[in-house]
Amino acid sequence: MFTDRVDAGRRLAERLRGREYPQGLVLGIPRGGVVVGAEIARELNLPLDVIIPRKIGAPGNPELAIGAVTQDGVPIFNEALVRQLGVTEAERERLVQEALAEVKRRLQRYRASLPPISWRGRTIILTDDGIATGFTVLAALRSLRRAGPREIILAVPVAPPDTLASLRPEVDELVCLYAPELFMAVGQFYEDFPQTTDEEVIALLEELGPRA
Structure with a gap:
């Protein structure tokens, strides 16, 4: 389905284009979700940050x-x-x-070089490179909701239908490009799925992270 995480992020950004994101912020789940989130942030001209479940x-x-x-x-x-x-x-x-x-x-x-940032009142796009069981994503969504954002949009390339069904009540909008019934692991839906390094995450955040 996807060439790599960059391809997945660009395809998600294409789906997300065409609307306003008041005080928009893209939150990637490290590590792979930050690569996906970086492409969304670039295409939508939004800052990129992380949430770490x-x-x-x-x-x-x-x-x-x-x-x-x-x-x-x-x-x-x-x-x-x-x-x-x-x-x-x-x-x-x-x-x-x-x-x-x-x-x-x-x-x-x-986040060593980034200023603190509040999620309150923001339109948050939460992303990862895919979801399997959804338990850590659920923790991230509950944490976000407690912070009082304006809106939470969960945007992922791939996830099984039952996981999406369990997460849908937790968000204002859910965008998933592919929801296969037969789901073994996220990596099976990528041609190239190398492990993302800490250094890659840091570089993307230094490039696209929120500024004071």
Whole structure:
């Protein structure tokens, strides 16, 4: 479907063109979502910034997501899974703090040269290079909503229909270019899907990030 993340971003921008975005801001989810977001920001002449949701892994099994948290520090959990695994309140708090520390470390690294920016009253375009389960994106959307934006638009190249259905109530507008029923991984829908580096993210933010 997509040549690479730049191609995906340009095609999303084409879909998003033709309307106003009052106090518009593109938020990319690092790392790959920043490359997609950069093309949207360029085409729509909007600033680019980041929101960093972080998976909260299960005790002793960090690959199993039981929750997620962003930089505002308010976590969401899969409560059924938490109960099933017998995760205690103390363990929950420890896992949240560990995830939050990593979020803040990455935020400081990525935004070192950028001024603080408020999301209140803005039209936010949130993007990633694709969505699988949608749990970390849900954490990002809930965090954004608490910040009081004017409007939240979720714009992604590809995601499965059930994930889109679960996220649609969280946004004012949802734009997805491709929603295949058979979905194994985001990378299967790209011809070229290399890992995006921190250095690439930083360079894009220095080029397109918000200015004081």
